[in-house]
Structure formats: structure tokens, C-alpha cells
Amino acid sequence: TLPADETRTATFGMGCFWGPDxxxxxxxxxxxxxxxxxxxxxxxxxxxxxxxxxxVVQVEYDPDKLGYEDLLEVFWTNHDWASTAPKRQYRSVxxxxxxxxxxxAERFRDGLEERAGRSVTTNLERLETFTRAxxxxxxxxxxxxxxxxxELAARYGDAFVDSTVVARLNGFVAGHGDPSRREAxxxxxxxxxxxxxxxxxxx
Ligand code: MHO
Numbered sequence: 267t268l269p270a271d272e273t274r275t276a277t278f279g280m281g282c283f284w285g286p287d288x289x290x291x292x293x294x295x296x297x298x299x300x301x302x303x304x305x306x307x308x309x310x311x312x313x314x315x316x317x318x319x320x321x322v323v324q325v326e327y328d329p330d331k332l333g334y335e336d337l338l339e340v341f342w343t344n345h346d347w348a349s350t351a352p353k354r355q356y357r358s359v360x361x362x363x364x365x366x367x368x369x370x371a372e373r374f375r376d377g378l379e380e381r382a383g384r385s386v387t388t389n390l391e392r393l394e395t396f397t398r399a400x401x402x403x404x405x406x407x408x409x410x411x412x413x414x415x416x417e418l419a420a421r422y423g424d425a426f427v428d429s430t431v432v433a434r435l436n437g438f439v440a441g442h443g444d445p446s447r448r449e450a451x452x453x454x455x456x457x458x459x460x461x462x463x464x465x466x467x468x469x
Contacts, residue, residue: 267430268297273326276337277393279305279359280345283321284406285440289344290323290436294447295331295413299405299433300324302398305359305389320357324396334367338374347378347388347434357456358414361393368392401427413464414457431455439468 280286283301291299301323308317327337341360351357362368379386380401401419402409404427409415418435419426426432431451439449448469452462 268326268328270298270326272328273297274329274334275326275363276334277304277322277324277361277363277396278337278341279320279322279357279361279389281321281351281358282413283323283399286323286344287405288407288437288440289342289442290325290337290437291433292440292442293332293340295336295344296325296433297328297430298326298428298437300427301403301406302396304361304393304396305357305391307394308377313400313403316355318354319357319397320359321355321399322359322361322396330389332369335374338371342374342378342388345388345394347386348382348384350387357389358387359389359391361391361396363393365392367385405432405436407440408432411438411464411468414439414461417461435465439465442469445469455460 277289278286287299287301290296302313303319304322305320306318308319311317311319345358347358360371362371368390375386375388375390409419418432422429422432434451437443
């Protein structure tokens with residue numbers, strides 16, 4: 267997998283972060299995913315003490331395989347951009363890493379407003395700080411898959427969250443990806459027959 271200095275990052279708030287962690291993790295060209303708190307100013311946010319932050323997914327992607335526009339497409343088609351979330355914890359927001367990302371997000375929003383003929387409520391901002399969420403929120407779909415989640419988390423240890431394979435598995439158990447990619451991935455991972463069948467059952 268690509269080292270972090272050869273990837274680019276993108277950060278999105280789109281409701282509870284468990285879902286987008288899986289959705290992005292399933293995509294070819296996504297190298298790493300993590301969930302966390304961002305978009306506010308409160309120091310050291312945590313799940314039970316979020317302050318003014320929002321749940322976000324942060325992805326690292328391979329710029330030779332994916333463009334920021336591709337990620338924006340996934341973002342805009344998978345959140346409710348026409349209404350405002352009742353809690354700031356779940357607000358929809360693009361947290362741009364730089365001015366280019368911000369400009370791309372604005373272009374997308376403007377085009378969408380024009381096509382839809384209604385205004386977009388999604389916030390577009392620059393990312394200031396990102397605080398990684400607690401381990402039990404990372405790769406939640408996979409972690410909560412019986413037989414597989416705990417064992418893989420133990421096996422990978424500190425490498426669990428940053429593993430590309432784990433990101434894919436997390437996405438696939440949530441129903442993303444196609445059968446051929448699932449099969450190909452499964453062949454390369456060392457799993458017990460019980461784990462295999464449990465994963466298959468959820469695909
Ligand atoms: N509706 C979800 C929210 C969790 S998400 C990490 C739940 O409470 O089960 O905010």
C-alpha cells in the first residue's frame with residue numbers, strides 16, 4: 267500500500283460516521299480510512315464530549331486512481347444536502363484540505379443547485395483539526411461482525427485502522443463492492459472457515 271506521503275486526504279461529515287467509513291473503504295483507490303471529530307474548535311473532543319465538532323470520515327486516496335471529484339461524487343450522492351441535521355454532530359460538511367479542494371466542492375455545489383433548482387445546506391469549510399475517534403468507532407461494520415471483527419482487530423493490532431484490506435472488508439460487510447472484488451480480496455486474507463462463511467453471509 268501507498269505510504270502516507272504519496273496519498274491525498276479528503277474529509278467529509280455526512281451523518282453518523284460508521285456508514286461513510288464503510289462506503290469509502292470499499293472503493294478501489296482508497297488506501298486508508300479513519301473516523302473522527304472535526305469542524306469545531308473544542309480541544310480534545312471525544313464521542314461523549316464532542317463540543318462543537320462533527321462526526322467525519324477522513325480518507326487517504328491514491329491520486330493516480332481517484333480524483334477529488336470522484337470522492338465529491340460519492341459524498342454528494344450519499345447525504346441529504348437539502349435539509350439541516352438537527353444536531354451539529356451530524357451536520358453535512360466538506361472539510362477541504364486546501365483551496366483547490368474547497369473550490370472543487372463549491373463548483374460541485376453550484377452545479378447541483380442549478381440542476382436541482384434548490385439550495386444546498388451542506389457546509390463547505392477548510393479543515394482545521396481532526397481528532398481520531400475511539401477505536402470502537404473505527405471500522406465499525408467489520409468490528410461488529412461476529413467471529414471476524416474481534417479476531418481481526420486483535421490480529422492487526424495497531425495496524426487495524428490503517429490497513430487497506432481492513433478498510434475493504436469493512437466496506438464489503440456493509441454491502442458495498444461487487445462479488446468479484448469480494449472474492450479476490452477474500453482469497454488473499456488468511457481466515458478460518460467459520461470467519462469466511464460469516465463474511466460470505468454478510469456480503
Ligand atoms: N444512530 C447511531 C449513532 C451512532 S453514530 C457513531 C446509534 O446511536 O446507534 O453517531
